[in-house]
Amino acid sequence: MTEFIDFISSNLQMIYIVILMIFVGVEVIGHVPAVLHTPLMSGANAIHGVIIIGAILVMIDADPDNILSISLGFVAVLLGTLNVVGGFVVTDRMLEMFKKKK
Amino acid sequence: MEYTFSLEFIYLIASITYILGLKMLGHPETARRGNLIAAAGMILAIFGTLFLYQGDEVPNKIYILIAIAIVIGTIAGWLIAKKVDMTKMPELVSLFNGMGGASAALIGLIEFHHYVGNQLYIATIIAGMVIGSVSFAGSMIALGKLNGTFKKPIRLPKYNLLNNLVFLAIIAFGIFMVVSGTSSQLFLYLLFFSALAYGILLVIPIGGADMPVVISLLNSFTGLAAAFAGFLYGNKVMLTGGILVGSAGTILTFAMCNAMNRSLSNVIFGAFGSSSGDEAEGHEITGSIKKATVSDVAILMNYSQKVIIVPGYGLAVAQAQHVIHELEQLLDSKGIDVKYAIHPVAGRMPGHMNVLLAETNVEYDKLAEMDDVNPEFANTDVVFVVGANDVVNPAAHNDPSSPIYGMPILEVENAKHIIVNKRSMKPGYAGIENELFYNQKTSMLFGDAKDILTKLVSELKSM
Numbered sequence: 001m002t003e004f005i006d007f008i009s010s011n012l013q014m015i016y017i018v019i020l021m022i023f024v025g026v027e028v029i030g031h032v033p034a035v036l037h038t039p040l041m042s043g044a045n046a047i048h049g050v051i052i053i054g055a056i057l058v059m060i061d062a063d064p065d066n067i068l069s070i071s072l073g074f075v076a077v078l079l080g081t082l083n084v085v086g087g088f089v090v091t092d093r094m095l096e097m098f099k100k101k102k
Numbered sequence: 103m104e105y106t107f108s109l110e111f112i113y114l115i116a117s118i119t120y121i122l123g124l125k126m127l128g129h130p131e132t133a134r135r136g137n138l139i140a141a142a143g144m145i146l147a148i149f150g151t152l153f154l155y156q157g158d159e160v161p162n163k164i165y166i167l168i169a170i171a172i173v174i175g176t177i178a179g180w181l182i183a184k185k186v187d188m189t190k191m192p193e194l195v196s197l198f199n200g201m202g203g204a205s206a207a208l209i210g211l212i213e214f215h216h217y218v219g220n221q222l223y224i225a226t227i228i229a230g231m232v233i234g235s236v237s238f239a240g241s242m243i244a245l246g247k248l249n250g251t252f253k254k255p256i257r258l259p260k261y262n263l264l265n266n267l268v269f270l271a272i273i274a275f276g277i278f279m280v281v282s283g284t285s286s287q288l289f290l291y292l293l294f295f296s297a298l299a300y301g302i303l304l305v306i307p308i309g310g311a312d313m314p315v316v317i318s319l320l321n322s323f324t325g326l327a328a329a330f331a332g333f334l335y336g337n338k339v340m341l342t343g344g345i346l347v348g349s350a351g352t353i354l355t356f357a358m359c360n361a362m363n364r365s366l367s368n369v370i371f372g373a374f375g376s377s378s379g380d381e382a383e384g385h386e387i388t389g390s391i392k393k394a395t396v397s398d399v400a401i402l403m404n405y406s407q408k409v410i411i412v413p414g415y416g417l418a419v420a421q422a423q424h425v426i427h428e429l430e431q432l433l434d435s436k437g438i439d440v441k442y443a444i445h446p447v448a449g450r451m452p453g454h455m456n457v458l459l460a461e462t463n464v465e466y467d468k469l470a471e472m473d474d475v476n477p478e479f480a481n482t483d484v485v486f487v488v489g490a491n492d493v494v495n496p497a498a499h500n501d502p503s504s505p506i507y508g509m510p511i512l513e514v515e516n517a518k519h520i521i522v523n524k525r526s527m528k529p530g531y532a533g534i535e536n537e538l539f540y541n542q543k544t545s546m547l548f549g550d551a552k553d554i555l556t557k558l559v560s561e562l563k564s565m
Contacts, residue, residue, distance in 0.1 A: 007222055014333060017341050024121055025349025032128040034361050034471070037354060037452035041318050042195045043127045043137050044350055047120050048324045049198075050144065050343035051205045053151050054331040058212050059168050060157035069212045070164070074171050076208035081175025082182075083202035084148075088141040089183035090194050091127075095134040097188075097460035 039094045046087025052080025105155065105337075112150035113339035119143025120343050124350060147339050148172075188461055189418040192451045193248045196317050199324055200241030206234030206327035211294060213334065218285040223334060225280045230330030231290075232272060232297040237323040239301025244317050247310045261307050262371055268300050304370070311492065312369045314451040315358050319366075322351025361446040363508045389537075391527070394545035396554060399486075399521050400561035406483030406519075408439040410475065412512055415449050416489015416524065418458055420551035426488060427462040429559050436562075441468045443475040443485075443512050445493035472512055479516040487514060487522045489551050495536045504534060520544040523554050 008015065032040055055076035062069040105113075119139050126136025152168065179198070186194055210231025217223040246252045272293065279289055308316055325347030332340025359366050403409055411430065417423060433440040442464065448455040456469055470478075479485065487494055490512075497504035498511045514520055520543050527539070527546075538544055547554055 011333075014336065014338070014341060017338060018329070018345050021342055021345035022349045025124075025346045025351075026353050028121065028125045028346075029128065029350045029353040029357070032354075032357070033130070034357075034446040035453040035456050036128060036130065036133060037318075037358060037361075038191070038195075038314075038454055038457070039133055039137075040124075040127045041314075041321055041351070041354055041451075042191075043140065044124065044325070044347045044354070045195055045199050045202070045321050046137075047124065047140055047144070047343050048202050048321070048328045048347040050116075050120075050147065050340050051202050051209070051324070051328040051331060053147060053337060053340055054209050054328070054335060055205050056148070056151050056168055057155065057335055057337070058209050059164055060155060060160050062164070062212065064161050064164060070167065072208045072212050074167050076205045076212070077168055077171035078175045079201040079208070080205040081172050082179040083198050083205065084144055085176045085179030086183045086194065086198040086201070087179075088137060088144070089180055090191065090198070091137045092134065092141075093183065093188070094191065094457050095137060097457045 039091055042087065042091040042094060046084060046091055049080055049084030049087050052077060052084055055080045109150050109154040110338070112146055112154070113337070113342075116143040116147035116150075116339045117342035119146075120346055124346065188458055189421070190249070191454065191457070192314065192317065193245050195321075195451075196241045196245045196248060196313075199317060199321050200238045200245065202324045203234045203237030203241060203320070203327060206324065206331055207231050207238055207294065207297075208234075209331050210234065211290065214290050215285060215287070217334075219283060221280050221283065224283070225276075226330050226334045228276045228279060228293065230327045230334070231294060232276060233323050233330065234327035235294055235297035236301040236304065237320045237327060239298040240305040240316065240320045240323075241301075243302055243305040244313050244320065247305070247308075248313050252306070261303070265300070265303050268296065268303060272296050272300055308369065311447070314447065315355060315362075315366070315369050317451075318351055318355040318358055319370075322348045322355065325349075325351055358447075358452055361452060361510075363510055389540035391539050392545045394521060394547050396547070396557045397561055398545070399547055400558055400565065402519060402521070403433060403438070403484055403486075403558075404436065404562060404565050406438060408478075408482045409433055409484045409486060410470075410479065410482050410514075410517070411440065411442045412485060412487045412490050412494060412514060413442060413444070413448060413455055413459065414488065414490025414493065416491075417551050418449055418454075418489070420489065420553075422488070422551040422555050423458050423462045425552055425555040425559060427459070427464050429555055429562070430464065430468065432559060432562055441470050441475070443472065443514075444469050445472055445490070445512050446510075448490060448493055472510060476513050479513050482517040484519045484521060485514040485517040487520065488555070489523065491524070491536055492534070494538055495534070496538055497534065497536070501537075506534065514538070515541060515543070518543065521547055523547045523549065523551055525550060 059073040062073055120143055123136040123140025126132040210227045213227050275293055305316055325344045329341050329344025329348060332344050430440050444455050446452050492506055494512050494514045496515050498506045498509045501507060515538055522539060522544060
């Protein structure tokens, strides 16, 4: 039990973020027309590419002599970049089609 | 190894751009800008991390490796996203989602041994790794389903039971690893491969028509995995972005299910056609079909006042969106009232058909949404169904045993004439017969959509 309380008190800021973001996420998506579901999904898809920051941190903090860690980290950064760049670019390409026609 | 204040501040800005970007993506006028704002925030966060995060004596070769990975990823991601056909758009979203999931899984694999002994962190790592792996494997299967590698839903006997057992086993094993404080890499990899297997088992029985829902669900899974990694590193931007996507993605998943009038559990567990599908397929529809020729259809259209086009995925596959636009303009110039009826899930994703038609410069107000257009069918002379099937299947209204019963459809059977262009009598993605084709008012126009439409256009031009 004390461990649990310790956990809460030492991570209070993070817990606040988690709870608030859950509500923000729900709020932000409410009442979106079906037409925009796909671009929205694709945009959200790009945003979770933020995992790349974790992959960069892994590389920075990894033991430089541990080949396995370094190579897995390399792949993680690469895949994370694909997620970010591909995600945003394909979303932009979709939305380009929605521009107002003269 | 601390976040400096300036880095924290950059993370704050980036977090705001994600929220703002996602909000703006929900409105047609601001959507594109919203996406760019979120992208700018992401670039800021990545460069901030690279330049402001101070590790302990990090050798330069590490930074060089990171730079190489980013450059390769950027070029590859850019090329893939730019070059691939718009018809393959859902596949792309699925692919990029899978990459994010894999990245999260790899982080878990690497970080595990650093944190052995700290139960909370181990729990975080394991959760992130398992969710990321499920998302990766599931996305790859979804990709295969969308591009037709796996055509039929594959169902192992008692797959629901099997899946649930695998699921429970993964949870139990994960808890065991946390509680026992094991440092075994073997166990870690065992868990990793079980999670991959579960991702495959989860998606493989689900029909292709439900893939958008699945991708949306896996999308929020990846968000969750990113959030777990963010928690591990005390990294607020990862936590914000991850939870935001997890939460928004969940809501989006439910919204998509609503658009198809199905529950999420029905999509996941009651895979299309599994409960009643076998009987429904045996549900013989008796009657005969009428075939029409291109000139029959041309004459019919030429002398009608109102034509509604119902485009489906078949149109996209045949790359016929430009020709159909030509047909629409031609009819319009003859003074015929013509518009498109777009089912919310026409194509392979909600809004997919709108994007494809917008690409060919079809005017926005020619695209009618289902609820607006349904009352209009009764005074429509000709409905032209091109490559659509399940979204116009009246069984959704009047056959309770049909797997798509209850799904809202375009009520084309109310029109005076129905022309259906299909390649063959093959059933659509739901794998069921369509009694509309046997309707007295229906004529079938078999052939490749692009071919048929090109002929139809030239026939109409000569009239």
